[in-house]
Amino acid sequence: MKNSYSYLTDxxxxxxxxxxxxxxxxxSDNLDEVTSDRFELYAIHVLCYQGECGFxxxxxxxxxxxxxxxxWTHGKLVSDIVVSDDFRATILYISYRFSRKNIPNNNYxxxxxxxxxxxxxxxxxxxxxxICDNDLNQIKxxxxxPSHHFYYELLSCLVTALILDLYDIHARIYxxxxxxxxxxxxxxxxxxxxxxxxxKTNREVAYYASRLxxxxxxxxxxxxxxxxxxxxxxxxxxTIAEIIRLLKNKELTLTHISEEMNFSSISYFSRxxxxxxxxxxxxxxxxxxxx
Numbered sequence: 001m002k003n004s005y006s007y008l009t010d011x012x013x014x015x016x017x018x019x020x021x022x023x024x025x026x027x028s029d030n031l032d033e034v035t036s037d038r039f040e041l042y043a044i045h046v047l048c049y050q051g052e053c054g055f056x057x058x059x060x061x062x063x064x065x066x067x068x069x070x071x072w073t074h075g076k077l078v079s080d081i082v083v084s085d086d087f088r089a090t091i092l093y094i095s096y097r098f099s100r101k102n103i104p105n106n107n108y109x110x111x112x113x114x115x116x117x118x119x120x121x122x123x124x125x126x127x128x129x130x131i132c133d134n135d136l137n138q139i140k141x142x143x144x145x146p147s148h149h150f151y152y153e154l155l156s157c158l159v160t161a162l163i164l165d166l167y168d169i170h171a172r173i174y175x176x177x178x179x180x181x182x183x184x185x186x187x188x189x190x191x192x193x194x195x196x197x198x199x200k201t202n203r204e205v206a207y208y209a210s211r212l213x214x215x216x217x218x219x220x221x222x223x224x225x226x227x228x229x230x231x232x233x234x235x236x237x238x239t240i241a242e243i244i245r246l247l248k249n250k251e252l253t254l255t256h257i258s259e260e261m262n263f264s265s266i267s268y269f270s271r272x273x274x275x276x277x278x279x280x281x282x283x284x285x286x287x288x289x290x291x
Contacts, residue, residue: 024098025155027140028091031083034075035245042093045162046070047132051087056080058237059244059277062121067129069122071166073113074195077241079248090136094159102160104167112170113191114227117237128169135162183222186212190219190231199238201262205231240276247285254281 026039031046031053033039046069053064056079057072064070072078103109124132139158148154189212202208208231209216220231227234239261246257258269273281 023093024095025139025143025159026093027136027143028093029089031081031089031091034072034081034091035078036075039075039093041096042075043096043099044070044072044075045092045094045136045166046072047090047129047136049088049090051084053081053083053087053089055082056244057120058117058241062119064121067124069124069128069132069166069169070120071112071116071122072120073116074238074241076245077117077237079241079244090133090140092136092139098159099163102156102163104160104164109163109167109188112167114187114223114229114234115170115174117191117234118227118229122166122169122173124169128165131165132162132169135165183226186214186219186222187226190223190234194234194238197242199235200242200260203235203239205235208235236276240273243273243281244277244284247281248288250285257281 026042034044046064048064048066048068048070050066052066055062055064058077135158139155139162142148142154142158145151190208193208193211198207205216205220209219212219216231223229223231223234243257243261246252246260252260254269255266258266261269263269263272270280270282273279273284277284279287
C-alpha cells in the first residue's frame, strides 16, 4: 500500500490503559485496503481534499466529494470503491480496541454509529474542514516522535479531540437525539453482535433480543427511536453487505452462498436479495461482471 504509516511503540509502559499495538493508528493517502482483512477491526476516517469517490455500502450507492468527511465504521460493509484521477485524501484507520479506550464519556457514539452505517458521509463547512485537517495533522505529526515522555497519553488526547469534533459536526448535520444510558448500552451490544458476523446464521430480531435480554418489540422500538430504523433494517444492512462480497466471487455458486448464509433454500435466498437490492442475485452478479 502506497504511503502508509504506522509507528512502533515498543519499550513503553505495559499498563493496559496505554497498551498500544504497533498498528492501532495507521495513516494512508489511498483507499486500497479499506475492505481488506487487515483493517476488518478498524473504523476508517477519510477527509477528501480533492476529486471524487464512488462506493457501495450494503447495496446503496454513495459519492464522496471535496470537503466531505467519511467514517466507515465497518469496512466490510463497503464495496465497489472507484476514485477519480485527481482524488486526494487523508485516511486514518483507528483500531476498535484503541477507539474503545478513547471514546468520550457520553452516549453520542451510539447515535453516530447507527446513522453512519446508514449514511457515512458528512459534508463539512469551511471551518470544519480546517478543524478536521488540523486534528488529523496533529495526530500524524505527534506520532512521528515516540520519544515523548507521555506519548500514549498525548495520542489518546489527540484522538479524543478528533472524535469530539466529529461528534460536534454530526450533531450539527443531524439533530441530536438524547439517548438514555440503558438504551445506549443496549444498542452498543446489538451493533457489536452484528459486527461479529452472527447475522450469517441469525437474522431474526428475536434472536438478538434474547441475547440482549429484552423483547423483540423493545429492541425494535429503541432502534427506531434512536436511528429512525428498525432492528431488522440493521440486521439486513450487515447481511446484504456479506452477500454482495460473496456474489463478487464468481467461483462461488448461488447454492454455496445460500448455504453459507444459512438460508433454508435457494429460492428464499433469491427473494431476500431481490427484496433488498431490487434484483435477483444472478442479475446482480451479471451486472457486476459487466463493470
